Each structure stands twice: as C-alpha cells, then as structure tokens.
Amino acid sequence: MFQRDYFMRMINQMTEALGQVMGLRKQMKQEEALLVLDELLDKHFRLSSKLIRSLSDEDLMKMMTTNGIVDTNQLQAIAILMKQEALLHGELGRETEFYAMCVRSLRLFIRLSLMKAEPTIVEPDGEIEELLELTRSYELPVPAKRLLMAWYESKGRYDQLENVMFELVEARALPAADAALVYDRLLALDDEELAAGGLPRDEIRQGLEELGLSGEDNRTKE
Structure with missing residues (x-):
C-alpha cells in the first residue's frame, strides 16, 4: 500500500512539474525550466542531480536495484527528465548538451523496453522513436x-x-x-x-x- 501511494504521488508530482516545464518553455524561460528539473531530480531520487548526470545507464540501473529488482518507475522518471533537459538545451542552442542528454535518455528508454517495464507517464517505445528522430542527424555512439x-x-x-x-x-x-x-x-x-x-x-x-x-x-x- 505504501509503495503504491509513493508511486502515485511521484507520478502526480512528475506530471505537475512537467506541466510547469512546458509552461516555462512556452514563455521562453528555458533556464528557469532547467532549475525546475534540477529541483525535481534532487527531491525525488536517492541521488543528487549532479550524481545522476555523471552515472552511466548501467550504474544508474545498479543504484536503482534492490534485492535484485530494478525500480523501473524511478528509471523511467529519470529518462523522462533527461529528455526534457535535452529539449531545453536544444532550444538554447547548446548542441553538445542536447546530444548528450538525448543519448542518455535513449539508452535508458531502450533498457526499460528490453526489461518490458510497464509504462507510467510515457510509453518507452514511443519515446525511443522520438529520440531517434531527434538524433537522426547525429552519429550515435557504439x-x-x-x-x-x-x-x-x-x-x-x-x-x-x-x-x-x-x-x-x-x-x-x-x-x-x-x-x-x-x-x-x-x-x-x-x-x-x-x-x-x-x-x-x-x-x-x-x-x-x-x-x-x-x-x-x-x-x-x-
């Protein structure tokens, strides 16, 4: 029961925060939107936003694994936030950051799909298609x-x-x-x-x- 309540609360807060980010993007306040994403990462995960960005997707999976069970809901939330961060960097003309965060998000969503993770806020396969389109003009790393x-x-x-x-x-x-x-x-x-x-x-x-x-x-x- 506690786990379900926590899960529903996280979804509600994520949905609210993403709506806030979308609103700031429409107002061309991308820097403020990036701060909202930082606060969300710091608030809802066991790791700091700085550490989350520095870890590989393999290490993130290990950190989100307890007793052999991967918390796919947490991983999906992180993948969503990374994609949003990529879009914000793209709108600010920061091509390097845009590409890096797209790839990070893409790798997480692929892993979620391969694990057959249940969709929460978004559907992993649909996100993969969108990220492949966003990175179509780039060479993906090996x-x-x-x-x-x-x-x-x-x-x-x-x-x-x-x-x-x-x-x-x-x-x-x-x-x-x-x-x-x-x-x-x-x-x-x-x-x-x-x-x-x-x-x-x-x-x-x-x-x-x-x-x-x-x-x-x-x-x-x-």
Missing part, C-alpha cells in the same frame, strides 16, 4: 547502437537491426563473428516472421556471405 540492435531484434524489426549491425561491423566496432551469431538466431525463425521483419531468409544468407568475404579482418584475435 554502446547506444549495440543497445539499439537488441531493441530492433526484440521488436522484430530485422531489417533495421541489420542496418545498425553492418554500421558497427564496417566501423570495426562489432566482430564479424558476432554479427554471424545474430544471423544464426534469425535463421532459426519462421519465413513469415522474417518477411514481416523486412529481412527475408535469402537476404540473411546474402549477409552471411558478405561477412565471409569481407569479415575476416573484423574477427577478434584471441
């Missing part, structure tokens, strides 16, 4: 692309999975042997599933051939 691969695979979007995978292989950020393992998993699926995911079986075999022709230098050396 760790984010690896997470994106896992997300595309979990959603059955195999053509997009392959696109990201080959970007990593060509950048020598993913061994060809690892890419071949992904193809092997896909080959175990039904033809209907593959076709629905935009990657027919013959295209997978073609991809494996390409890895065999040009992938030798990309394999890890033991």
